[in-house]
Amino acid sequence: MRYEELTIEGRNAVLEAFRSGKTIDKLFVLDGCQDGPVRTILREAKKHDTIVQFVKKERLDQLSQTGHHQGVIASAAAYEYAEISDILQNAKDKGEAPFIIFLDNIEDPHNLGAIIRTANLAGAHGVVIPKRRAVGLTATVARVSAGALNYTPVAKVTNIGKTIEELKAEGMWFVCADMDGEMMYNLDLKGPIGLVIGNEGEGVSRLVKEKCDFVASIPMKGDIDSLNASVAAGVLAFEIVRQRLQG
DSSP: OOOSOEEEESHHHHHHHHHTTOOEEEEEEETTOOSHHHHHHHHHHHHTTOEEEEEOHHHHHHHOSSSOOTTEEEEEOSSOOBOHHHHHHHHHHHTOOOEEEEEESOOOHHHHHHHHHHHHHTTOSEEEEESSSSOOSOHHHHHHTTTGGGTSOEEEESOHHHHHHHHHHTTOEEEEEEEEEEEGGGSOOOSSEEEEEEBTTTBSOHHHHHHOSEEEEOOOOSSSSOOOHHHHHHHHHHHHHHHHHHO
16 A cells, blocks of 8 residues: 655646545645636645635745645545445444444644554444544544555545434434443443544544433542543444443
8 A cells, every 4th residue: 555645736736636536634725826728726625625825925835845836735635435334334244243443633643543443453344524623534543544545545534523313313322431431340231333533632522422322431539630532442443342241
C-alpha cells in the first residue's frame, strides 16, 4: 500500500485526480483566483463534496513540494475509503454481529492510526469517521496503524448522527465513552454494536451522545481526569471483546 503523503499540485494534475475518481480530502486554492481552469476545478470539488480552503500564496508555497502549484494543491487520501455497506458485509462474511467503531471528530492522526490498529486487533469490522473537522487517511495515520489499514475498512460519512440513526433502524446498538456514564462493566455490550469515541478535547458531541443507547465510563483511579482517545477506544473495545467471548 502507499504510505507517501498524497499532495497533488498544479491545475491539470488536480483536475485529472478529480476526474479519475481519486478521493480528495481537501483542496487549497489561492484566494481571489477565479480564472476558467480554477473554476472548473472548483466545480469538480463541489460535485465530490470536497472541503475547499481559500488561502494566501504563502500558505500554498509552504504546502508545495514542487514549487509549481499554479494556485491549487489537493490533499488526497493515502488509502481508499470504504462504504458502510462494505463494513456490514465484512461482518456478514465472518458470520459475526457487526462491531463498528465511530469516531466523532478525531483530529490527531496518531490517535486515528492507533484506533484503526486497535479496531483490527479487537476484531471490529470497520471504523467510521466524519467528513469534516476530522483527520482523514493520511500517510501518518497509515504508518501509525502498522498495516491495519490494509485489513480494516474505514468509511467517511457526512453526518455521524444520521448514520447512527440509520444503523439503529437496522438493529444496531450504540455505546459512547463519557466520564458521566454508567460503569462499562455494568453494561450489556453484546450483539451488533457501535462504539463511539469523541475527540481529544471535548469528547463526544451532545447531538451524537443523545443518539446513543448507552453511555459508558471507564473506571479510573488516577489524579488526572481523562484518557487519551485511542487508549479509551482500546479499553472499551476489549471490554466488548470480553463480553462477546463470554457469549
